[in-house]
Amino acid sequence: MTALSLQNVNKSFGEVHVLKDINMEVEEGEFVVFVGPSGCGKSTLLRVIAGLEDASSGEIRIGGEVVNLTPPSKRGIAMVFQSYALYPHLNVRGNMTLALKQEGQSKALIEERVQEASRMLNLEPYLDRFPSELSGGQRQRVAIARAIVREPKLFLFDEPLSNLDAALRMNTRIEIANLHRQLGASMIYVTHDQTEAMTLADKIVVLRDGRVEQIGSPMELYNNPANQFVAGFLGSPSMNFFPAQLLQEGDDRTMGVRPEDLFLDDSGALAARVSHVEKLGGDTNVIAQVNDHQITARLFGQHAVEPGQDLRLGFKPQNAYHFNREGMRVD
């Protein structure tokens, strides 16, 4: 069964056309990540699904029912916000129980759900504290717990990790992944961070300028990007692009090679001058110039490469991608 399906969804703010003809489906229990650069419409799309914005046209179905005219609280969704959005006048327990009280659930059921959620997220010691007395990580866990107690058909996450510091972000990411496994619920997660997208998603939706660029599993998108934008957006460091005529005269396509597919090779195709080296211990990132084109190579292990050095980089032909003038994939 599909948890969510969008059909020809459009959204305009006055003259500005923000979402253009979005079609997609989220299967039951699937973890779907919307990813794209800022301003691509991913947050707006989430808000349309939540019912916080009305779609200008198109159909939204949650659990098979058309919900275009259903208010947010009746859509069977729960949302976790970037800024946590905890109610400042309520303590942690109050924050978690408010929605259930609004629905008129019994006290016993509310208590049971709170126990369950606070156990999952280790919030038991904090139930009587107010949001102002919690750290950023704890607040985010409360926000997630507030979503869990509702047992929604669909979880919506709006960049939940962007206010956390790097170490906490990684921990919370793992926590969210565990949560998804335990609950088996359908989740939609919006982020601009491709690492979060790759690590969490069952299915990634890449958006640009209000359009869906490509939908697929992380490895499908990584191995088989439909166009230059998707190829460049996923993967870190991002894919190198250079004119194919550097290697073959008269070829007007753009060639793309991932930094991790490049290696030092004395007979390699690309003659490069090193401009910068990042030594990370496990990896060495070499930033080099090839005929005025900047190329990044990610070499595994430690290499004695210095800026100013000339070297040759090679790659296997099957690891090269080709794109036409419009940026579409042509191989």
Place this chain on the structure above:
Amino acid sequence: MNKARSNPFNTVAMHGALILYTLIALFPVFVILINSFKERRSIFREPLALPDADSFSTIGYETVMQQGDFFLYFQNSMIVTVASLFFVLLFGAMAAYALSEYRFRGNMIMGLYLALGIMIPIRIGTVAILEMMVATGLVNSLWALILVYTAQGLPLAVFILSEFMRQVSDDLKNAGRIDGLSEYTIFFRLVLPLVRPAMATVAVFNMIPIWNDLWFPLILAPAEETKTLTLGSQVFIGQFVTDWNAVLSALSMAILPVLVLYVIFSRQLIRGITSGAVK
């Protein structure tokens, strides 16, 4: 810590300036207070002297208590001020919320229209207002004053509050919507507490002019039973003779309630409970 602040000379200079300003600001109040406890001759002979055994007298307070129903005036002023502030804050906050939260046709125009009142003094319309009050039979009632003061305070209230409401996190309001709170609950329970400092500012700005106003009470509600404190005190000021003891005593007593209200509102100015709600 800031270097300028930790320098002892700067600290002394800063405190000196603030103390000097406080003295200047409080001086008239001080003079009113000490002279209200003196007999008439001493007020004019030595206005700055503290009341001593010879000059001490409560004759002014006695006059005030005897002449006219001073407590009624007091009560009228209090009712008018508190009720006007209540309506200014309630309607001002509601209008500000609508203007800042909802997108609708004419939102901008409506905002400008509501703010226009800041630039046009309400007293220009006194004659029309009086005619309206006569037509509706509200003359010589406290409602006449409350309505006029509410109208007078709304433009600035809408202007200031809508600016603050825009800063309230959208996420918080949206979280409320998803949890099934009604728009009224979101407004009263989530938004209002967060703009409390702004509400207090608006209240303080509006309170003093309303409390001190002589113009509208004189024109719209001069009857004995609806006189406000400021109007009531006027009986002691005659064209040829002024009972200064009574005037000063009345003024001294008029200061107290505003002071209490101010203390209540200024505590709200300082307190902020936003921390922790949103990052």
